[in-house]
Amino acid sequence: MSGPTSTGKTTAAITRPNWTVLTLAFIAVVLDGYDTIALGLSVPAMSRDWGEAPSHFTPALALTSLGVALGYIAVGRLTARHGCRNVILVAVGVFTVGSLLTAWSGSIIELSALRFMTGLGLGAVMPAAVAQATALNPARLRQSIAVFVTMGISLGALIAGLAGSQLVSHFGWPSVFIAGAIASASLFPFLWFGLPDERGAIGQVTPADAKHSASVARLFDPEVRARTLVLWGFAFLVFSVFYIFSSWLPTLLTSYGFSTGLAPLGSAALGVGSIIGAGILIVGVLKFRLTSVLVCTTTAAIVFLVISAFLGPDKALLLIVFGGVGLGLQAGMIGQAAVAVSIYPHRTVATGVGWASSMGRLGSVIGPIVGGALIGLGTSTSTIVLLSCVPVSAALVLMVILGRMRTAADDSGDVPTTTSAPRDHALRS
8 A cells, every 4th residue: 555655764863743643643533433432322312213222232332342452452463564554544444434334234233243343443543543643753752642642532432422412313323423434534535645654764674573573472571561461451441431331321311311312412521521531641741640640530530420320310410420430531541552652662552552452442342231231130320330430449459550560660770671762751651
């Protein structure tokens, strides 16, 4: 797949931000975030139109996350072999077609198959976009860039929630997927002509070396093994709870009197909180360790979950509180990618981000299944919310541990020895 080539500068020589790459990578992830939650916010209307109980859509929701997880796992080797640019182009093409076909699905089985295919494309976009953006921008900005690009997931969720409410009300649920497909198809030519091949910027390597750097075994080198496992556990727990709500919040809100047209505003509330959480991360890492910021945001998620469990049917207040839940949980989801960027050598970044996120996506497969089962059993919304506090509390403990590990590593000078680019000293992890 041909396209623009890099300038040939090494990562160390890049001193100014590449705004074209940053913008395109960010927008690609925005569309990823939009399409990822499109099904969840459409379930109430689809349930009504198809005459199916909401819990019957659990396989489609779970298979979307499974497809994304497999995309995350595969992305390291794909980018090592074909480059981030080519992976992004193919992935955007896959989820564009998948989203468009979803609009014409007519059964749970057909919907589930299409969402699995779409998920494969969705999963490959974010790690590849983060890897390319960090490769073609100053090394000192790696964590801030990782947070910024990954924040596109939050903005995509916000756009889906706001636009989804209007689209479902006026044009029906298929319009949610058609709008996403049109947007991503419109972006494709800009990606084709605007994204360079980043491989020249990080130095030429043999295919064997590239394969070695992209191997998951690199994530278990002695200096990073323990941090890899703790990071994976944190990602699993935070993703699992967030996707309970991103998948089922519109359905849960109907128990508070929200109509099927207004229920998608729950996704918008999560999105607004997510944007705020990402902003807190960007500002926080300038003054504090990223792990310390994530401890605070995860604590906030627990507080807002407890508050929401005891609220009455005040629609505006419920949306505000669930926005706070989104702030805490999405900050963790974005932050884990930035932590991965700081832990691993540059050529291993896509693999590190992809596998950490895939562990999260494993949680996002489990989360909707558990949420659907609880809804199917008639469990009250307040009980579901309180049960969600348990894994979030466990995630908080893991982040505290990871912060202590990182401090000990910094004190002993224990950093990856195979890195091919300077560490980010200005932005602490």
